[in-house]
Amino acid sequence: xxxxxxxxxxxxxxxxxxxxxxxxxxxxxxxxxxxxxxxxxxxxxxxxxxxxxxxxxxxxxxxxxxxxxxxxxxxxxxxxxxxxxxxxxxxxxxxxxxxxxxxxxxxxxxxxxxxxxxxxxxxxxxxxxxxxxxxxxxxxxxxxxxxxxxxxxxxxxxxxxxxxxxxxxxxxxxxxxxxxxxxxxxxxxxxxxxxxxxxxxxxxxxxxxxxxxxxxxxxxxxxxxxxxxxxxxxxxxxxxxxxxxxxxxxxxxxxxxxxxxxxxxxxxxxxxx
Amino acid sequence: xxxxxxxxxxxxxxxxxxxxxxxxxxxxxxxxxxxxxxxxxxxxxxxxxxxxxxxxxxxxxxxxxxxxxxxxxxxxxxxxxxxxxxxxxxxxxxxxxxxxxxxxxxx
Numbered sequence: 001x002x003x004x005x006x007x008x009x010x011x012x013x014x015x016x017x018x019x020x021x022x023x024x025x026x027x028x029x030x031x032x033x034x035x036x037x038x039x040x041x042x043x044x045x046x047x048x049x050x051x052x053x054x055x056x057x058x059x060x061x062x063x064x065x066x067x068x069x070x071x072x073x074x075x076x077x078x079x080x081x082x083x084x085x086x087x088x089x090x091x092x093x094x095x096x097x098x099x100x101x102x103x104x105x106x107x108x109x110x111x112x113x114x115x116x117x118x119x120x121x122x123x124x125x126x127x128x129x130x131x132x133x134x135x136x137x138x139x140x141x142x143x144x145x146x147x148x149x150x151x152x153x154x155x156x157x158x159x160x161x162x163x164x165x166x167x168x169x170x171x172x173x174x175x176x177x178x179x180x181x182x183x184x185x186x187x188x189x190x191x192x193x194x195x196x197x198x199x200x201x202x203x204x205x206x207x208x209x210x211x212x213x214x215x216x217x218x219x220x221x222x223x224x225x226x227x228x229x230x231x232x233x234x235x236x237x238x239x240x241x242x243x244x245x246x247x248x249x250x251x252x253x254x255x256x257x258x259x260x261x262x263x264x265x266x267x268x269x270x271x272x273x
Numbered sequence: 274x275x276x277x278x279x280x281x282x283x284x285x286x287x288x289x290x291x292x293x294x295x296x297x298x299x300x301x302x303x304x305x306x307x308x309x310x311x312x313x314x315x316x317x318x319x320x321x322x323x324x325x326x327x328x329x330x331x332x333x334x335x336x337x338x339x340x341x342x343x344x345x346x347x348x349x350x351x352x353x354x355x356x357x358x359x360x361x362x363x364x365x366x367x368x369x370x371x372x373x374x375x376x377x378x379x380x
Contacts, residue, residue, distance in 0.1 A: 041311055049313075
């Protein structure tokens, strides 16, 4: 077995559960198949296991509910984080002045930091709930997500013919990291230590709700400032309840974490009795 | 009712007894059927049988031949033996009065 083949096999075997991994690798060593056949056998096992796992509803809820619904909204919010520094930077580079939209510097900062902090919190809960919903499908679903993310990068890079200035790329990558890194951290936490204790889960839900309230409130500031500046001529603002509804489903992962912890607590309580 | 491969797996595990584990079962099935048996088919079927309570898995001792990695030992449960017997009897009953000798059935 060549070093590369061994590395490839070990990497693929990581998609199997830890206890299963050693047994399968032992079987392959004992069978002493050729490099291609052993890779084929391992891929076949992984594919069959994944097909079986995806017959359940949980991986689909994780993929459609967490990634499809919450993930897309979070990605959008994370991307919107680029807008303020980007506008400020490009206005400064062109005209040597700050980009003005009616908010004071400190108000701009509060709006930006509240969204950034909330995105990090919601991404953590989304990553945690994603893993908690379907732990065994996480490696494959995660790989598919990374692929989808790369597919979204490639057209941008190709269109720009790889000549974008470095700060453009940074401005684009940083928000993605604001979204991705906490999500990976949350997923890792759920993967290693399982569900949160009920109290912690409830605290998380309350903080998530608080973040929704804060972002709903601060996201109305720019429109209000524009309305003030135009003395009522421009009224583009969305009513607060619409903004709240748009953000409300970001609490779904935290609600799932609470429900899952409550179910575990009640099972433990029954076992104790 | 068991599937064909489930029956083959149970029969092989019963035949091998104490020595029934992944690789041994695979080789036994390949020898008795003359068909290849993949690790994927073997382990997904074993998982299914275990979920139905027809077999029990244990972690066996590691050997140097396996690079010091453990084996998945398989034991047929009483329920598994009953299911295999039911499958076998059904095939016997369904085959009564039929011969698959060449020329017996006209295409």
